[in-house]
Amino acid sequence: MSLETITKNNVTSLAELVKLRQPVVSDGAILNPIRDRHQARLDELALPTTRDEAWRFTDLSQLTQVEFTAAPSPEVELQQIEINLLREAPESRLVFVNGVYRDRLSNRQGLPEGLYAGNLGDLPPEQKAKLENYLAKQPGQEDVFTALNNASFQDVAVIWLRRGTVLETPLQLLFVSVPGEQAMLTQSRCLVVAEANSHLTLVEEHLSTVEGCPDAQAVAYLNNAVSEIWLEDNADVTHVRLQRDNGSAFHIGKTAVTQARDSRYACHTLNLGSQLSRHNLDVYQTGPGTETTLNGLTLIGKVQTSDSHSTVIYDHPNSTVNQLHKCIVGDKGHAVFDGRVVVMKKAQLTNANQLNRNLLLSPKARVNTKPQLEIVADNVKCSHGATVSQLEADEVFYLQSRGLDKTTSQNLLVDAFAAEILQEIPVKSLQTAIAQCVACRTISY
Amino acid sequence: MIVENSDVILSVKNLNATVEGTPILKDLNLEIKAGEIHAIMGPNGSGKSTFSKILAGHPDYEVTSGEVIYKGQNLLELEADERATAGVFLAFQYPIEIPGVSNLDFLRVAYNSHRKAQDLEELDTFDFEDLVEEKLDIVKMRAEFLTRSVNEGFSGGEKKRNEILQMALLEPTLAILDETDSGLDIDALKTVAGGVNQLAQPDNCTLMITHYQRLLDYIIPDFVHIMYDGRILTTGGKDLALKLEEQGYDWAIAEFAAVGV
Numbered sequence: 001m002s003l004e005t006i007t008k009n010n011v012t013s014l015a016e017l018v019k020l021r022q023p024v025v026s027d028g029a030i031l032n033p034i035r036d037r038h039q040a041r042l043d044e045l046a047l048p049t050t051r052d053e054a055w056r057f058t059d060l061s062q063l064t065q066v067e068f069t070a071a072p073s074p075e076v077e078l079q080q081i082e083i084n085l086l087r088e089a090p091e092s093r094l095v096f097v098n099g100v101y102r103d104r105l106s107n108r109q110g111l112p113e114g115l116y117a118g119n120l121g122d123l124p125p126e127q128k129a130k131l132e133n134y135l136a137k138q139p140g141q142e143d144v145f146t147a148l149n150n151a152s153f154q155d156v157a158v159i160w161l162r163r164g165t166v167l168e169t170p171l172q173l174l175f176v177s178v179p180g181e182q183a184m185l186t187q188s189r190c191l192v193v194a195e196a197n198s199h200l201t202l203v204e205e206h207l208s209t210v211e212g213c214p215d216a217q218a219v220a221y222l223n224n225a226v227s228e229i230w231l232e233d234n235a236d237v238t239h240v241r242l243q244r245d246n247g248s249a250f251h252i253g254k255t256a257v258t259q260a261r262d263s264r265y266a267c268h269t270l271n272l273g274s275q276l277s278r279h280n281l282d283v284y285q286t287g288p289g290t291e292t293t294l295n296g297l298t299l300i301g302k303v304q305t306s307d308s309h310s311t312v313i314y315d316h317p318n319s320t321v322n323q324l325h326k327c328i329v330g331d332k333g334h335a336v337f338d339g340r341v342v343v344m345k346k347a348q349l350t351n352a353n354q355l356n357r358n359l360l361l362s363p364k365a366r367v368n369t370k371p372q373l374e375i376v377a378d379n380v381k382c383s384h385g386a387t388v389s390q391l392e393a394d395e396v397f398y399l400q401s402r403g404l405d406k407t408t409s410q411n412l413l414v415d416a417f418a419a420e421i422l423q424e425i426p427v428k429s430l431q432t433a434i435a436q437c438v439a440c441r442t443i444s445y
Numbered sequence: 446m447i448v449e450n451s452d453v454i455l456s457v458k459n460l461n462a463t464v465e466g467t468p469i470l471k472d473l474n475l476e477i478k479a480g481e482i483h484a485i486m487g488p489n490g491s492g493k494s495t496f497s498k499i500l501a502g503h504p505d506y507e508v509t510s511g512e513v514i515y516k517g518q519n520l521l522e523l524e525a526d527e528r529a530t531a532g533v534f535l536a537f538q539y540p541i542e543i544p545g546v547s548n549l550d551f552l553r554v555a556y557n558s559h560r561k562a563q564d565l566e567e568l569d570t571f572d573f574e575d576l577v578e579e580k581l582d583i584v585k586m587r588a589e590f591l592t593r594s595v596n597e598g599f600s601g602g603e604k605k606r607n608e609i610l611q612m613a614l615l616e617p618t619l620a621i622l623d624e625t626d627s628g629l630d631i632d633a634l635k636t637v638a639g640g641v642n643q644l645a646q647p648d649n650c651t652l653m654i655t656h657y658q659r660l661l662d663y664i665i666p667d668f669v670h671i672m673y674d675g676r677i678l679t680t681g682g683k684d685l686a687l688k689l690e691e692q693g694y695d696w697a698i699a700e701f702a703a704v705g706v
Binding site for chain 1: 501
């Protein structure tokens with residue numbers, strides 16, 4: 001391959017990436033105007049580099065080495081994803097393949113009256129009419145990758161709970177990426193509207209049916225995911241976001257959340273997969289008395305990079321945010337944490353706690369952490385901090401002196417470090433499954 | 446108790462050890478037989494705690510010469526966990542806190558590692574709970590300790606009692622108690638000492654490392670060794686500890702260290 005063709009085929013600009021978009025499959029009347037509006041914007045935007053503050057520690061230049069093609073529409077059988085199906089949600093499952101809804105793989109029999117979950121196309125007209133208030137309406141639409149998703153999405157997973165609707169079981173939303181012969185670009189998109197007094201537990205999972213490894217030769221894909229979540233007065237949403245895209249993948253994710261008065265949002269983020277992943281979690285407020293819980297675990301090794309950015313902006317009084325993000329980094333892994341809590345003038349009596357704890361398991365493992373508090377209000381209680389540690393020889397020795405061999409001792413300590421995050425996950429089978437793979441994923445002997 | 450013709454459990458001969466190149470133990474000699482209770486006393490920095498960690502196999506210390514024979518085998522060849530399953534137990538001065546692991550799970554994993562080493566079937570959760578509940582009484586611990594994370598938020602006394610509970614479960618042949626009395630009020634001290642006494646049998650032995658004679662009022666030693674500058678200066682009976690309590694270490698250092706030079 002000549003140098004010239006490399007230049008031509010590789011990603012050098014967003015304009016080239018957006019050319020890979022496929023036609024909409026859901027509701028063109030709604031999606032096309034949004035796509036066109038954002039496509040026009042992309043011409044003015046460039047792929048971020050490490051010179052951009054928000055991307056200082058995460059180098060996207062690997063991405064520009066890959067020749068991306070448009071996402072194919074492959075056949076996928078249920079048994080290919082069976083291992084990922086939650087036993088708690090047999091009849092409340094949505095499956096998207098390469099960003100497009102697959103009814104045959106989904107199961108919606110257990111959904112109550114008052115809850116719509118499916119693709120945009122089948123959304124009842126009554127709610128479609130209100131869509132313009134919600135879809136692509138969270139702050140931050142101008143972020144590069146969010147704009148790319150807006151300009152390219154083919155379909156949208158819509159979860160809409162009418163007033164007072166309660167879903168007893170978790171709702172599982174699977175975004176399955178299936179690359180073909182060549183690297184592909186796929187857009188995952190989700191919209192959640194939780195009307196007043198409704199209650200939802202959502203398990204959003206990103207995965208692939210194809211094995212991958214962080215190797216330039218393996219077939220890569222870029223999963224560019226955006227989820228918008230709206231909580232109206234007194235709504236309660238628990239959100240598990242599990243990212244286990246394959247080891248060749250690039251995952252760029254955004255979760256934008258807006259909380260109205262007295263609503264409660266809890267996010268449990270689990271970053272396990274991808275050679276390079278980024279997740280931006282943004283929480284905004286439109287009323288007082290909200291509660292926000294952000295739990296996160298990044299669990300990486302090999303040559304993986306995983307970057308977690310979060311921004312919580314409080315602009316109303318009497319609210320609470322509790323954030324605990326842990327990173328366990330093995331081998332030559334590189335984790336980034338950048339958490340911002342902004343307490344504006346009106347947000348008196350805010351209670352904010354933010355902590356990032358990191359465990360490095362090898363001499364080559366790396367972490368960059370930046371916990372930040374920006375406080376304008378004068379009557380608040382806020383704390384933040386970060387720790388970086390290794391497995392202490394004294395801790396391993398203590399366990400060995402009780403008869404546990406060295407490997408078991410180290411594994412037990414790594415498991416214990418993760419347990420504080422995992423025990424908060426409200427879905428038992430998922431909690432167990434992740435707990436079982438914590439130590440074995442990060443420690444290799 | 447001193448038992449006639451009992452087996453030698455631990456024999457330490459001319460042991461020299463360093464940490465990061467600094468000599469800590471200098472030609473240390475010690476022999477402990479089955480049934481005996483020994484106490485090592487000495488001022489800060491004399492190498493007492495280091496000696497206990499070396500016996501248990503802490504990786505930070507390097508043995509440069511000498512030998513440690515435990516029940517006829519070379520202890521220094523074994524990893525820390527192999528020493529543990531062979532019957533060496535160290536009760537820590539500062540037990541490690543492990544948030545996220547329940548005390549019950551930890552005790553069960555530790556207990557089963559010993560079962561496995563002896564080719565015995567591991568106990569399941571239910572059988573183990575029955576066993577551990579029997580042992581709780583030895584250290585007067587409430588069952589709720591079992592559901593808490595290992596040593597997390599435990600008071601000093603609770604941590605030490607938890608150490609003795611582990612000892613009760615693992616039934617060591619050689620129990621080494623490193624400053625087990627430090628940080629204990631008198632009631633906790635009595636409880637811990639009561640547990641140790643209950644576990645001392647004719648076929649096992651105990652080595653106490655301590656600063657204070659106070660502990661020896663409750664656990665009566667057969668032998669008291671004074672350690673100074675990495676070696677045993679002198680050895681006596683219980684009376685030696687009383688003399689130390691009254692007169693301090695200076696006389697012993699003046700009397701015995703000078704002779705050794």
